[in-house]
Amino acid sequence: MKSLYEALQENRDAGICPMHMPGHKRNTHLFQMENPYGLDITEIDGFDNLHNAQGILKESMERAAALWGAKQTWFLINGSSCGVLAGIAACTQWGDEVLVSRNSHKSLYHALYQNNLFPHYLCPETIPGFEAAGGITPQSVEEALRKHPNVKLVAITSPTYEGVLSDVKAIADIVHAKGIPLFVDEAHGAHLGLAPGFPQSAIQCGADLVVQSLHKTLPSLTQTAVLHLNNHLVQAGAVERQLSIYETSSPSYLLLASMDRCVQFLWDHGREAFSLYREKLEQFEREMRNLSYFCLLGRGAKECSGRYGIYALDPSKIVLGSFGTNLTGPQIMESLRRTDKIELEMAASFYVIAMTSLCDTKENFQRLAHAFLRLEKEESLKADRIGREKKKYDKDITFTLPVKVMSLREAESKAGKCIPFFQSEGYICRETIFAYPPGIPLIVPGEQIDKKLLERICFMQKAGISLNNSRRSFDQQIDVVWE
Numbered sequence: 001m002k003s004l005y006e007a008l009q010e011n012r013d014a015g016i017c018p019m020h021m022p023g024h025k026r027n028t029h030l031f032q033m034e035n036p037y038g039l040d041i042t043e044i045d046g047f048d049n050l051h052n053a054q055g056i057l058k059e060s061m062e063r064a065a066a067l068w069g070a071k072q073t074w075f076l077i078n079g080s081s082c083g084v085l086a087g088i089a090a091c092t093q094w095g096d097e098v099l100v101s102r103n104s105h106k107s108l109y110h111a112l113y114q115n116n117l118f119p120h121y122l123c124p125e126t127i128p129g130f131e132a133a134g135g136i137t138p139q140s141v142e143e144a145l146r147k148h149p150n151v152k153l154v155a156i157t158s159p160t161y162e163g164v165l166s167d168v169k170a171i172a173d174i175v176h177a178k179g180i181p182l183f184v185d186e187a188h189g190a191h192l193g194l195a196p197g198f199p200q201s202a203i204q205c206g207a208d209l210v211v212q213s214l215h216k217t218l219p220s221l222t223q224t225a226v227l228h229l230n231n232h233l234v235q236a237g238a239v240e241r242q243l244s245i246y247e248t249s250s251p252s253y254l255l256l257a258s259m260d261r262c263v264q265f266l267w268d269h270g271r272e273a274f275s276l277y278r279e280k281l282e283q284f285e286r287e288m289r290n291l292s293y294f295c296l297l298g299r300g301a302k303e304c305s306g307r308y309g310i311y312a313l314d315p316s317k318i319v320l321g322s323f324g325t326n327l328t329g330p331q332i333m334e335s336l337r338r339t340d341k342i343e344l345e346m347a348a349s350f351y352v353i354a355m356t357s358l359c360d361t362k363e364n365f366q367r368l369a370h371a372f373l374r375l376e377k378e379e380s381l382k383a384d385r386i387g388r389e390k391k392k393y394d395k396d397i398t399f400t401l402p403v404k405v406m407s408l409r410e411a412e413s414k415a416g417k418c419i420p421f422f423q424s425e426g427y428i429c430r431e432t433i434f435a436y437p438p439g440i441p442l443i444v445p446g447e448q449i450d451k452k453l454l455e456r457i458c459f460m461q462k463a464g465i466s467l468n469n470s471r472r473s474f475d476q477q478i479d480v481v482w483e
Helices: 004-013 056-068 078-090 107-113 137-145 167-175 235-244 254-286 329-339 362-380 390-391 408-414 451-460
Strands: 017-019 073-074 097-101 118-122 151-157 182-185 209-213 226-227 315-320 342-344 351-355 416-420 433-435 440-443 467-468 477-481
Touching: 004 107, 017 362, 056 073, 056 254, 056 467, 073 078, 073 235, 078 107, 078 151, 078 182, 078 235, 097 107, 097 137, 107 408, 137 151, 137 254, 137 342, 151 167, 167 182, 209 329, 226 235, 235 315, 254 362, 329 342, 329 351, 342 351, 342 362, 416 451, 440 451, 451 467
Parallel strands: 017 342, 097 118, 097 151, 151 182, 182 209
Antiparallel strands: 073 226, 209 226, 315 351, 416 477, 433 440, 433 467
């Protein structure tokens, strides 16, 4: 039986182009590490303590805070999920009302459950053709706060998995006028605001707490992230108290060293690296300008900034839409894997995402461009063309918010029973169903299962999207309240 270590070695040597996270892209010309067994330690003399940093770790986190312009920064070795759980708990009290974007990562819903919070949802518009979530508008935040005056925290995701940014500065101004803190899940935006050619970060836009995954878009090992404190509306002591709960008491010094080296690299070489990176992105876009059967989100004829709540788009995310074809996202992903030895980050029903970073080589971009142009040529040679636009809209599968019947905690506290999913219309859900990636719930405990949800999940499964629930891989059974 092959070991995991052997499988990793085989993958490394297979010549696969990694258009996915982590952001170091296995680029060993830029980054190398000695045998980790020779470096791995615990909290010994001279190496500080992450949960009471006074020495080398304190200095490293202060360098990170200065780089991003934060008041204080904490290293996270449990990923951004740890920062979401700790950050939401630090900003709220048991039973508070909160205003959150519905297209949030599942870790935010875990925070709602853990703290018995009562959410009011901000639902972004859907980007036509891609069927991906747009941005959260300042107007929707203002209206929601007017409707729900007891909200104690606003939490949004910006950028999204697809690179969609909301107008965080305008939202922060609205929220702060009411004395409420703004939490931004910027897990996919650790690179933002660090160089020209990329949008500003949520820190620069005035958010109070911001979580970023270094490993997603920067040269750092998987699981590494940071949590930034930006002003006085959230107390540092409250954040540290929650991190002591949600972050391991035995942090990996290899992961900590990876973050420290990432920060130092950005200080020493970031401007030059980002400049070269931007040139490679621009060259890739020029090669894609004549696509007709496929489309890149936010590029060319499908420019969409200023619409669908989109304030800006992150150029590092390459989102290829397939709606001029009969191909699904999973089919495109498999084609690139099999024919071009390119592994993409994710596939949705109508698009795929290639994640790039400043560690991508020129060859990586060339291989991706060649693969996309191959697909374009193959589609142009097909004689029998059935327009995807007509096929796609035979049924309206855009997201609609299920009816909330009870809180997450109340639903999970009640007796339940697993029943066949497609016989569950009208029942109250006791679990979360989501595609992973991106880990955004389609329904959460306490919401009523309706016909629209059944149709959407059926459509996603036919497109080849893998679904999960709170217990395991989705198996056509769903846990419902049974009374």
